[in-house]
Amino acid sequence: MTVLIVVESCFGNTTAVAHAVAAGLTRTVPLETVSVVHPAEAPVALPGDVRLLLVGAPTHAFSLPRPQSRREAGEKGAQDVDLPGVREWIERVTPSKDLHVVTFDTSIKTRFVPGTAAKASSKALKKRGFRHVDRGPGFFVTATEGPLADGERERAEAWGVQLGRDLNGSPGRTGNSTG
Template structure:
C-alpha cells in the first residue's frame, strides 16, 4: 500500500504528528508499500495512481485552516515561514475520484473551542472533487507553539495503523 501524507507545519507539531502517523501506517501494512511524508510546500499537485491513501493535515488557526494572515502572525511568534498552506494546496491539487482521503489537524487543547482545520480541509477536498474525503482526527498541542501533548504521538501511531488496516481491507 502506498500512502502520501501531505502536511503543513509551522512550529513542527503537525510534522511530528504526520511522522508518527507514518510510523503507524508502516507498522500496520505488509512490506512493499511506500509511505511518504511531504510538507505542503513540496507536495505534488497531481496525486499519482500509485497512491492508495492520501492523508492531509495542518494546524488549526483561527478556527479553520491557516490563511496568509494567520501564517504571518505565527511567523511573527517564531514559526518557520511557509510558502503556502493546506488551503492553497487544496485549491491547486487535481482531484482524483475514488481515492480515500482522510484529514487530520493539530489544535491547542482549549475546552469548548470550536473549529477544526481537519473538518474544513475535508469539506474543501470534497468540494474540489475528492469524493472520498473524510474528517479524521484532531491531535492536541500545548499552546500555540506546542509541544505536542503527552500521549498524542502514540495515539497518532495507533491511528495510522488503524487507517492502514482499513485501507488494506477496502474499508476506507
C-alpha cells in the same frame, strides 16, 4: 499502493503527528510506500498508485492557516511561513474521485471549538471534487508553539496502525478510523 501524507506545520507539531502516523502505517504497509511531504512539495497531479491521502494542518482561528495567520505565527518563531500551505495546495490539486482522503489537525484543547483545520480541509477537498473524504482526529498541543500534549504522539501512531490495517483489509476505500 502508496500512502501520501501532505502536512503543513508551523512549529513542527503537526509534522510530528504526521511522522507518528507514518510510523504506525509502516507497521502494516511497506516503508517505501508511505511519503510525508509539505504542501509546497506535494504533487498537484496525484500519482495513480496512491490509495490513501492524509492531509494535516494546524488549526489557526478555527480553520486552515492563511497567509496572514502564518505571518503571525512567524512572529512567534514559526518556520516555512512564506510557503504555500494546505489551503493553497487544495486549491491547485487535481481531484481524484475514487481516492480515499482523511484529514487531521493539531490544536490547543478548549471547551468549545467552532471549527478546526481538519473540518475546513475536509470541506475544501469535497468542494474541490474529492468524493471520499473523512474528517479524522484532532491532536492536541499544550500551547501555540507546542509541544504535543502527553500521549498524542502515541495516539497518532496507533491511528496510523489502524489506517494501515484498514488499508490492507480493503481492496478499495478504508474506513474512517479516528482512533
